[in-house]
Amino acid sequence: MARLMAGKPNVKPARPWFSSGPTAKRPGWSSQAIPHQLLGRGIRAPEVVERFAEALRLTRELLQPPADWRLVYVPGSDTGAMEAAMWSMLGERPVQVLAFENFGQVWAADLRDHLRLDPEILTAPWGRFPDVSRVDPAKDLVLPWNGTTSGVKAPRGDWISADREGLVICDATSAAFAMPLPWDRLDVVTFSFQKALGGEAGLGVAALSPRAVQRLDGYTPPRAIPKVLRLRNGEGFDATLSSGSMINTFSVWTIEDWIDGVEWGLSIGGLPALIGRTDANAAMLDAWVGRTAWIDYLAEDPAIRSTTSVCLKFVDPRVSAMEEPARQALVRRMKALVEAEDAAFDIESHRNAPAGLRIWCGCTVDAADIEALTPWLDWAFETALAD
Incomplete structure (x- = not known):
């Protein structure tokens, strides 16, 4: 077990x-x-519209969705993109939702309390993935591909029917550009600029399959839809959105910063290189977890363990004996210690998750910084316990 060091790293x-x-x-x-x-x-x-259109072209080149998919901007980051898809598409048939972490729970609450769709909610405890044998291909399905707050990802895509009748709306914001996605099993894939490529917050993207566009063309939801969430015009899918047109006024700085990140991704080798960097970062952190007795993964099954938002739990007996508020206080103390040293920022678990640590291992992080981080975590843990 890691014990108090003679000094700081x-x-x-x-x-x-x-x-x-x-x-x-x-x-x-x-x-x-x-x-x-x-x-x-x-x-x-015209020059501004062209830059927004160019950003969509570059995003498509880096993300590699099927050629017949449409990409559109939506205000409100990934949340806005998910809400736009749900409000604009759902209600034609029954809907299921996988709610195994905070944002899956949010989508379930929205479907139940605001869209009034009486969804079937498939849940799992923190650190686990739901029983997908209950997924019905005749129903629409809403899910996060990677649970940013639980460190759990979908293990694969073959449990989703290739000849399904319903649509699959996938929140992929902490998976896009970092993990392979089974495009043939998905119909809407959403993400935000602020996740895998470190863009500025505020803009989301919804990638729409031909089946999703067909739903927009053929189904009129029985509800009023706020302007900023509208993917339809009076005739169906608003095709101008896939040319880079904006629903409302977006930030030019944000789109230029996004272009900078996407061009970097393309310059280092594209999507395979981004996934490779993510995997290398996760492997570096995994080596530390494997040799450190006081910490372990919230997701115990490696098959569902996230490689981006890696969530860790305390397994030291001294911490296990604590009540949850005391564990939360320990996390806050560790966070304060490393931030005071400029050694790490924002390593705490999500506010709704069990007390623990959450380390982003996405492609914009360097493996050398993960390696340098881990002694500071050991130091902060023992120092915080000794306080």
Whole structure:
């Protein structure tokens, strides 16, 4: 077991940002790399519209969805993209939702309390994945692919029927650009700029399959839909959105910063390289977990363990004997210790998750910084217990 060190570690992460959103900027990022020429221009100016369209083209090139899928911007980050999909598409047939972490629970509550759709909610305890044998291909399905707050990911995609009747709406914000996605088993894939590529917050993207577009064209929801969530016009899917047109006024700085991140991803080898960096970071953290007795994964099954938002739990007997408020206090003390040293920021678990640590291992983090982080976690743990 790691015990109190004689002193603080000697090496700090060069970039001590391990938040699960917004995540770390790409290596080498500088505000000076962001073009300024269009700041202050009208959002409908041809040059501005073209930059938004270019960002969608580059996003498609990096993410590699099927060629016949449409990509659209939605305000409100991934939350806005998910809400737009649910409000605009659901209600034609019964709906199920996988609620195995905080955001799955949020989508379930929205479906039940606001859309009044009486969803079938498939749950699982923190750190586990639901029993997907109950998924009905005749029903629509809503799920997070990777549980940012639980450190649990879908193990694969073959449990989703290839010839399903319902749509699959997938919140992939902490999986896109970091994990392979089974595009043939999904119909809507949403993500935000602020996750895997460290973009600025506020904008989301919804990738729509032909089946999703067909639903928008052929189904009129029996509800009023706020303007910022509308994917339909009077005739069906609003196709202008897939050309880079905006539902409302978006930030030009945000889109230029996104382009910077996507171009970096393409420059280092595209999607395989981003997944490779993510896997290398997760492997570096895994080596530390394997040799450290006081910590373990919240997701005990490696097949469902996230490689981006890695969630860890305390297994030291001294902490196990504590009540949950005391464990939360321990996390806050550890966080304060490492942040005071500029050694790590934002390592605490989500506010609704069990007390523990959450380390972002996505592609914009360097493996060397994960390696430098772990002695600081050992030091902070023993120091916080001794306080």
